[in-house]
Amino acid sequence: MAAAAAQQKIRWGELEEDDGGDLDFLLPPSVVVGPDENGIKKVIVYKFDDDGNKVRVTTTTRVRKLARARLSRSAIERRQWPKFGDALKEDAGSRLTMVSTEEILLERPRAPGSKAEEPAASGDPLAMASKGGAVLMVCRTCGKKGDHWTSKCPYKDLAPPTETFTDRPPTSDGPPAPGGPVKGAYVPPTMRGGADRTGDSMRRRNDENSVRVTNLSEDTREPDLLELFRSFGPVSRVYVAVDQKTGLSRGFGFVNFVHREDAEKAISKLNGYGYDNLILRVEWATPRPN
Amino acid sequence: MRPILMKGHERPLTFLRYNRDGDLLFSCAKDHTPTVWYADNGDRLGTYRGHNGAVWTCDVSRDSARLITASADQTAKLWEVSTGKELFSFRFDAPARSVEFAIGDALAVITTDNFMDHVPTVQVKHIAEDIDDQTDESALVITGIKGRINRAVWGPLNRTIITAGEDATIRIWDSETGQLLKESDKESGHQKTISSLSKSSDWSHFITGSLDKSAKLWDTRTLTLIKTYVTERPVNAVDISPTHDTVVLGGGQDAMNVTMTDRRAGKFEAKFYHKILQEEIGGVKGHFGPINALAFNPDGQSFSSGGEDGYVRLHHFDSDYFNIKMLFETQLVQFLGSYVAG
Numbered sequence: 001m002a003a004a005a006a007q008q009k010i011r012w013g014e015l016e017e018d019d020g021g022d023l024d025f026l027l028p029p030s031v032v033v034g035p036d037e038n039g040i041k042k043v044i045v046y047k048f049d050d051d052g053n054k055v056r057v058t059t060t061t062r063v064r065k066l067a068r069a070r071l072s073r074s075a076i077e078r079r080q081w082p083k084f085g086d087a088l089k090e091d092a093g094s095r096l097t098m099v100s101t102e103e104i105l106l107e108r109p110r111a112p113g114s115k116a117e118e119p120a121a122s123g124d125p126l127a128m129a130s131k132g133g134a135v136l137m138v139c140r141t142c143g144k145k146g147d148h149w150t151s152k153c154p155y156k157d158l159a160p161p162t163e164t165f166t167d168r169p170p171t172s173d174g175p176p177a178p179g180g181p182v183k184g185a186y187v188p189p190t191m192r193g194g195a196d197r198t199g200d201s202m203r204r205r206n207d208e209n210s211v212r213v214t215n216l217s218e219d220t221r222e223p224d225l226l227e228l229f230r231s232f233g234p235v236s237r238v239y240v241a242v243d244q245k246t247g248l249s250r251g252f253g254f255v256n257f258v259h260r261e262d263a264e265k266a267i268s269k270l271n272g273y274g275y276d277n278l279i280l281r282v283e284w285a286t287p288r289p290n
Numbered sequence: 291m292r293p294i295l296m297k298g299h300e301r302p303l304t305f306l307r308y309n310r311d312g313d314l315l316f317s318c319a320k321d322h323t324p325t326v327w328y329a330d331n332g333d334r335l336g337t338y339r340g341h342n343g344a345v346w347t348c349d350v351s352r353d354s355a356r357l358i359t360a361s362a363d364q365t366a367k368l369w370e371v372s373t374g375k376e377l378f379s380f381r382f383d384a385p386a387r388s389v390e391f392a393i394g395d396a397l398a399v400i401t402t403d404n405f406m407d408h409v410p411t412v413q414v415k416h417i418a419e420d421i422d423d424q425t426d427e428s429a430l431v432i433t434g435i436k437g438r439i440n441r442a443v444w445g446p447l448n449r450t451i452i453t454a455g456e457d458a459t460i461r462i463w464d465s466e467t468g469q470l471l472k473e474s475d476k477e478s479g480h481q482k483t484i485s486s487l488s489k490s491s492d493w494s495h496f497i498t499g500s501l502d503k504s505a506k507l508w509d510t511r512t513l514t515l516i517k518t519y520v521t522e523r524p525v526n527a528v529d530i531s532p533t534h535d536t537v538v539l540g541g542g543q544d545a546m547n548v549t550m551t552d553r554r555a556g557k558f559e560a561k562f563y564h565k566i567l568q569e570e571i572g573g574v575k576g577h578f579g580p581i582n583a584l585a586f587n588p589d590g591q592s593f594s595s596g597g598e599d600g601y602v603r604l605h606h607f608d609s610d611y612f613n614i615k616m617l618f619e620t621q622l623v624q625f626l627g628s629y630v631a632g
Contacts, residue, residue, distance in 0.1 A: 071330075075313035078354065079328070084374035085337030086298075086323065097332040100293045100603075106562065106572040106611050 027054065185215050185281065186251055209257040210285035211266055216240065217276035218248040228275065229255045233262025254285055291611075293576060294332035296602040298325045303596025305347045306585040309354040314371075315585070315594055316357060317602050320344035324359050326371065329587060329594075332604050338369045340376045346387050347441075351395040356417075358398055360386035366400045368417070368424070378424045380415060384408045388441045391417070392448045397429065399451055399465075401439040410439050412453060414465065432468045435461070441487040443496070445510055452510070454484040454498055462513055472513045479515065480506065485525060485541075491532035491588070499525035505539050507565065519563045521570075526582045533590025534612075535565040540595055542580025560584060560595050562611075564619070572611075576603055 027046040035041045041061050049055045071079065213225060222238045229235055240253035257263040263284075271282040299319035307316045308329060315329045322341045327334050343363030350357050350371065357369040362385040368378040380386075384405035391398050398417055404410045412432040418424040437456030445452055450471065451463045458481060460474040474480075482502035489496040495516060499505045501524040507517035525541040542558045558581055559573035579598030586593045592606040 071313055072311050074354070075311045078313060078372070081335060081372050083334075083336055084372075085325075085339055087334045087336045096298050096334055097294060097296045097327075100295055100576070102292075104291060104293055104574055104576050104605070106291075106574055107559075108572050109570040 188212075188252075209260045209263040211255045211257065211263050212252065212283055212285040213255060213270075214252040214281040214283075215278045216249050216251050216253060216280070217278050218251070220249050220253070220276060222253070225253050225255055228270070229257075229266055232257070232266040232269070234258040291605050291608045293574075294604040296327060296332045296334070296604065297600060298327070298334055298337070298602070299323070299600045301344075301600060302579070302598040303583045303600065303602060304345065306583040306594055306596050306602065307348055307350060308585055308587050309350045309371075310352050310588060311354065312588040314350070314354060315587075315602075315604070316348050316350055317583070317596055318345040318348050318359060319596070319600065321600075322361070322363075324348055324357070324369075326357075327602070327604075329592070329604070332602075336374045338367075338374050338376070340367060340369075340379075341365070343385065346385075347389050349390045349398070351391055353395075356391075356395065358389050358391060358417075360389040360400055362386075364402075366398075366415075368421070377421045380426055382413075384410075387439060388443075390443050392444045394448070397444075397448065399442050399444060401442045401453070403438050404436075409433050410435050410437070410455070412439060412442050412451060412463070414451070430465065430468050432463055434470075437483075440483070440485055443487060443489060446493050452487070452496070454487050456483045458482055458484055458500065458502070460484070460487075460498060460508065460513060474508070474513055475515070480504070482524075486527045488529045490530045495530075497528045497530050497537055499528035499539060499541070501525070503541075505537065505563075507537070517565065517568050519568055519570075521561055523580075526580060527584040527595075529584045529586050529593070530565065531586050531590050531593075532588050536571065537563050537565050538584050538586070538593065539563065540581030540584045542577075542598070558597065560593075567619075574605060577601065 027048075030046065031042075031044040033042040033044070043059045043061075045057045045059070047055055047057065211229070216225075220240060221242075222240050225238045225240060226235060229238070234257070235255055236258050237256040238253065239255075241250040242248070243250050255263075255266070257266065267282050267284065270280055273280045273282070296317075299317065299321050301320040303317060303319045305318040307318075308314065309316070313329050314335070315327045316324060317327065318324045322343060322345060324338045324341075324345050325334060326336055326338075338357065338359065341359065341361040341363050343361045345359050345361045348357060348359040354371055356377070357371050358366060359369070360366045364382050364385055366380040366382070366386045366389055367376055368380075369376055380400065382400075382402045384402040386400055386402050388401040389398060396417055396419075398415050400413050400415060402408070402411045402413070410433075412430075412435070413428045414430040416425070416427070416429055432451070432453075435453060435455065435457065439453050439455040441455070442451055442453045444450070444465070445462065448465055451465050452460060453463065454460045458479060459476065460479065461470060462472040463469065464471055480498065480500040480502050482500050484498050484500045486499040487496060489510070493510055495507055495509055497505055497507050503521055503524055505519045505521070505525050505528050506515055507519075507530075508515055519537065519539060521539055521541070523541045523543065525539050527540040528537065530537050538560050540558075540560045557575060558577040558579060559575040560577075560581055561573045562571045563569065564571055574595075577595065577597035577599055578601070581595050581597050583596035584593065592604065594602055594604045596602045
């Protein structure tokens, strides 16, 4: 109270530009709504933003008890030890220890060939949307799909792996719906809405095992695709569409495998794979029921 | 479960060890600086500065007062756990690899690598209670093993020392005389380098992990092969659960051998096997590189894994883990029961 009275006497002309702290008494006090039965805690803080407007910041956190800590007496003593070594210069900002943002489950082993179980706990609405085929979220940093975009990657500080495969269940994410082209990539006629997909328009050898690769970089050619795909099995034909005028790749190509299983493997492993500077889209050349 | 990620090491992890009470976790890595963390929330407590080479293994005394570490800088060092102060340094002629305190913490077994003209050795040192009395003298030196000795541990009652390493053979030695007592059978034993060894909580059996893509469970006194767990990747780390019939294996391809495959984010997993039924229960993914270190917390409610990616991942088990195990066992009992009835 005395401080407030003293502050009234300060001449406003002498206040520093960023001395908003002096006016804090004008703000309502911050409120902490303690953890409720779901562990949700809300902290409401009032402050002034850069324009001098009163702003209310609500931080909602979920407080989870990580483990029942039943510590022995000596363990409790050890908890009081001061930090030493490199931990001395640790401040609250250093994020050495953080809880993973994703839920990791003990995955049951699956017989080879059967599809992976969908994690039951992905209540994240964004993840659900991508599983519906509407949006294909690919993070370039960790190569993971359907969870977050690159700017939201929890593994931001890791060196982006130059070669990442993302394995996704072969059947649960069918070819993306026609409404959702990735990054404005070319959508071939068979993939567009209302297209005729009988597959008769493709007269190629092994067209049962034909895989379409899109979002290729402009200098990708047949030998590159062959090298990338041959590790999955014998390849009977590769083709990359090239613009005759400029000589650049039109960004898509086809790979025909001798064996269908190899094609299936290639699709599940290479879709979303970062190749050259782009994320590949790999799918069946014509939609295939599994 | 939501693992806690701890990125305190700049380079691959080599070893993880909990203290006896299970509230501290010690991590060793190739970055020269062993670190200690609180085992419940993963907060870093401190680091031990002083080594000049990769730190391969460590052990902590039962009262959590002393830490011993073995490093490629040809020393093994004794530290005061609470302050990070280096108490003593054992010097060797070759990189030190494996280290373990004996029961009672009055002895430690340390192995050294084959290096230039030196053969690999297993050495036993006295650990003095008062650090001023500590000497560099070896109570026992065992030579005669050809390949690198990756792990040497004490047997029950400190009567024996068990070694395993590059020559894929497990040997049991008398800890007083240094005499070779037993050797594992070549046919049924591992076929490639044994990378890791971990004892059960009562030391009655132990598990070894090998680059031959399997792990094997052995009796500590007779060296009989009890179980074999088969996996698809070379095994770098193993541990036995102290409270349940589970073992965990971790591994993955050596970073050098990875060409186009398996760099998918977070694919490397720690695999859990039922200890008795030898069947895989499940796997926990998350590491970006091969797993080099695994350890169960002595209370059996959590475990941590250390990877080539420099991360330590600390997992507190949720009910999933316990339920899956029970379900597994129930199914098998039913299956066997149908045989008997038929």
